[in-house]
Amino acid sequence: xxxxxxxxxxxxxxxxxxxxxxxxxxxxxxxxxxxxxxxxxxxxxxxxxxxxxxxxxxxxxxxxxxxxxxxxxxxxxxxxxxxxxxxxxxxxxxxxxxxxxxxxxxx
Amino acid sequence: xxxxxxxxxxxxxxxxxxxxxxxxxxxxxxxxxxxxxxxxxxxxxxxxxxxxxxxxxxxxxxxxxxxxxxxxxxxxxxxxxxxxxxxxxxxxxxxxxxxxxxxxxxxxxxxxxxxxxxxxxxxxxxx
Numbered sequence: 607x608x609x610x611x612x613x614x615x616x617x618x619x620x621x622x623x624x625x626x627x628x629x630x631x632x633x634x635x636x637x638x639x640x641x642x643x644x645x646x647x648x649x650x651x652x653x654x655x656x657x658x659x660x661x662x663x664x665x666x667x668x669x670x671x672x673x674x675x676x677x678x679x680x681x682x683x684x685x686x687x688x689x690x691x692x693x694x695x696x697x698x699x700x701x702x703x704x705x706x707x708x709x710x711x712x713x
Numbered sequence: 714x715x716x717x718x719x720x721x722x723x724x725x726x727x728x729x730x731x732x733x734x735x736x737x738x739x740x741x742x743x744x745x746x747x748x749x750x751x752x753x754x755x756x757x758x759x760x761x762x763x764x765x766x767x768x769x770x771x772x773x774x775x776x777x778x779x780x781x782x783x784x785x786x787x788x789x790x791x792x793x794x795x796x797x798x799x800x801x802x803x804x805x806x807x808x809x810x811x812x813x814x815x816x817x818x819x820x821x822x823x824x825x826x827x828x829x830x831x832x833x834x835x836x837x838x839x840x
Contacts, residue, residue: 607776640826642760649809649833650760655826693760697813697824701775704760 735810
């Protein structure tokens with residue numbers, strides 16, 4: 607299985623901060639990576655597909671980059687709705703696997 | 714906008730079989746172009762992909778669960794289903810259905826991402 611390692615596991619930030627979350631794959635996955643946002647009690651929401659493509663309806667303050675084994679999700683200016691947990695997922699090979707999540711909390 | 718609606722019992726005793734169904738609102742299972750997935754989220758364990766199915770019945774399963782799971786599709790009812798046998802308390806969590814579009818590329822196609830999710834079903838396994 608491809609192991610997905612996210613860092614940090616928790617991130618404290620303030621409104622307006624630029625935030626970067628890293629996801630590393632245990633083997634090369636090209637750009638077959640997605641990012642999700644989940645707030646407590648809600649269903650995960652797709653933010654980014656194919657590493658850098660913004661899902662329809664998602665704010666442009668979210669961006670993704672990377673290929674191979676290292677990927678980043680960046681929030682350009684943190685807003686109140688962005689305090690959530692973020693997950694990466696590889697769709698390169700079965701079984702599809704997720705990172706353990708990065709919780710973005712209010713500083 | 715397509716909706717996925719989950720149904721099934723969420724309270725089980727150890728050794729019982731979990732059965733969940735996901736109904737797709739727009740009839741798109743029969744059309745093709747999507748893989749239909751089950752994912753679970755156990756307390757403190759993050760998200761875990763369980764398996765998926767295409768409308769022709771072709772399946773992919775997580776090897777960690779393969780001996781206990783079965784995913785089926787009924788295109789006439791716009792539904793796909795999950796069965797997980799011999800449940801234990803370790804299977805407690807929230808179970809989701811979700812779809813993944815197949816996007817054409819040259820050559821072949823790629824998996825888009827889990828773009829539409831069901832509402833989730835809380836499953837509790839307890840004696």
